[in-house]
Amino acid sequence: MEMTSLKTILQNSGIAGCGGAGFPAYAKLSDKIDTVILNCAECEPLFKLHRQLLEANAEEIIATMDMLCTAMHAERFIVAVKGAYKKTVDAANAAIKDYARGSVCLLEEVYPAGDEVITVYEATGRIVPAGGIPAMVGCVVYNVETVLNIHRAIEEDKAVTHKYVTVAGEVKNPATYRVPIGMRYDELVALCGGVTVEEPVYFAGGPMTGKIAAASDVVTKTTNGILIMPQNHYIIQKRMQKTKVSIARTMSTCCQCRGCTDLCPRNLLGHPITPSDFMRAASNSDVRQTEAVLGALYCSQCGLCEMYSCIQGLNPRSLLSEAKMSFAKQGIRPIVVENNDSAKPERPYRKVPMRRLIARLNLEKYDVAAPVKTEEIQPAQVKLQLSQHIGKPATAIVKKGDKVQAGQLLAEAAKDALSLPVHASIDGEVIKVTDTAIVLKGTKK
Ligand code: SF4
Ligand code: SF4
Structure with missing residues (x-):
């Protein structure tokens, strides 16, 4: 299929990236691409959506990846999937064997493998410039459900009307449902047998990047998961902390150990972000440290620094996020930094294993199967x-x-x-x- 026709179909079908910011899929098509990457890292703890979708629909998804290559005149496509998802890897290998330009790249079970800048590096060895996009290094990244939606739009003339959502945490039967977009969270939770704690807190998205939500919130094209957590859980307490308190705690306890910087995935790729310097500037209100403050523009908001790395329990990500939003309000955007062409040599030893992350977040008891349910839901x-x-x-x-x-x-x-x-x-x-x-x-x- 020709790229212009494909663009029209993707836009008219309403296909957005199924997760994250939900970048419209049509806008990622480009004739500057040589590598199309399928992102099946699914790096948020507890979510079990993409691995099941790829396993069940491998042939359709791989065929669609090949079609995307043809439309963009790309040389190859890569299925980036964690080696830990064994059944998914088997399904991808079986489906890809007839496609000469397709290959499978096995990702490690670390966080945040699914941040597309990280996925591009792991799959191709190329570093997306800080403040840039994958297309700048000839890559485009689509996640599994997005490619499935592209398949449905092309082969079945179907617009995006439904979303797969994993419901996890304090619910009776954790599961993954395909529900009509616009359905309320509490109705979806009821399908899973209801909540199992008093005063449950709804959390939209994964424990690392999600946000506190309301039971009356509704599913959108980017809702990948809903977590139900007890109010006193670590991830809820972290999210509820006020900025004023975070700054006061930073002033009194940030020991400048650099743990947050040493494990920062973007810093390890050579991007100009040093959260420990930012924390020093924030706690001293020091306007001279412009480089440290402007580094906030290059933060991916992966949350590793505040949910895992900081030994003092401080909140670099939240404070960086406040700074980033303030910059955005003033129209200040990141300048693309082209000169980061090599990752730091210590990077291989500073990856955070998923098992340790889940243990640190006190989520072990919630790390259970969330099977895809096939029944039709009619709210x-x-x-x-x-x-x-x-x-x-x-x-x-x-x-x-x-x-x-x-x-x-x-x-x-x-x-x-x-x-x-x-x-x-x-x-x-x-x-x-x-x-x-x-x-x-x-x-x-
Ligand atoms: S959230 Fe923290 S660890 Fe993640 S990119 Fe930003 S500064 Fe680095
Ligand atoms: S890890 Fe925590 S204590 Fe150490 S520099 Fe970063 S914010 Fe400060």
């Missing part, structure tokens, strides 16, 4: 956000009282901007349209 109501990913929100084209069918276009992508349309995820009636969402009441019993 009574869905709320479809007009902004579900990076880029401009879509514009509603339906009104209250309209009857719609699953897959029908409800909101158009913004013109001449990075944007995606929104489609109905169930058959139903429009009961509310606001500036931010469309609410549908289901008509199927």
Whole structure:
């Protein structure tokens, strides 16, 4: 397929990256790419989504990777998957054998293997420049569910209406469901037998990069997982800490041991970020340390420094995030730094094993199977956000009282901007349209 036609299909089908910022898939297509990478690292602890999807749909996904190569005139594709996912690796090897330009790269069971800058390095040895994107080194990275959505759009003419979500933590039966986008978190948790603690805290995303959420929040195109945690759990307490308290604690206890810097995955790739220097500048309010402060622009927010590395239990990631947001508000963006062409020699010895991370986070008891359930889920109501990913929100084209069918276009992508349309995820009636969402009441019993 030609790239222009593929771009149109991906945009019209509303395909965003299934996780992270949700970069629209069509905008990643480029004729400057020589390597297409399938990201099956799934590095957040407890999530068991991509490995199961690749195992069950290896042929379709590998064929789609090959098609993406053809469309972009790329030389090869690489399936980057953790060696620990043995069944998934077997399925990928079996499906890839007929594709001369495809190969499987086995990733180590370390965190954060799925950060695409890290995945590119592990799969190709190339270092994405700090502040840059994989295309700058000839690579594009798609995750497993995104490629499955591309397959469905091309082969079955299906827009994105559903999302696979792993529900883990304090629920009776942890599982992975394919649910209509817009379904409430608590309804999804009810499918898993409900919560098993009093005063549960909903957490959207993985323990390392997720955020505290509400039971009434809804699934979007980027929701990979929901965790239910007791209020006194380490990851919840970390997330609840106020910036004022974090700064005060930094001032009194940061011993400048450099542990956060020594284990920082971006620093180890040679990117200009030194969280320990940032913490020193933050605790001294020292405006002269501009390099340390501007380093915040290159933080991936992987969370390793504050969830694992810091021996004093401080929160470098959260403070870096505050600085990054403040820069963004003022229109300050990272300058692309081209000169980091080699990783630090100590990098191989400073990777964080997943087992140790899970133990440090006190998550061992939650690290259980979360099998994919195949039953069709039909919520009574869905709320479809007009902004579900990076880029401009879509514009509603339906009104209250309209009857719609699953897959029908409800909101158009913004013109001449990075944007995606929104489609109905169930058959139903429009009961509310606001500036931010469309609410549908289901008509199927
Ligand atoms: S969150 Fe911490 S460890 Fe991760 S990239 Fe940022 S500074 Fe480095
Ligand atoms: S690891 Fe903690 S104590 Fe050590 S330099 Fe970093 S923030 Fe300070």
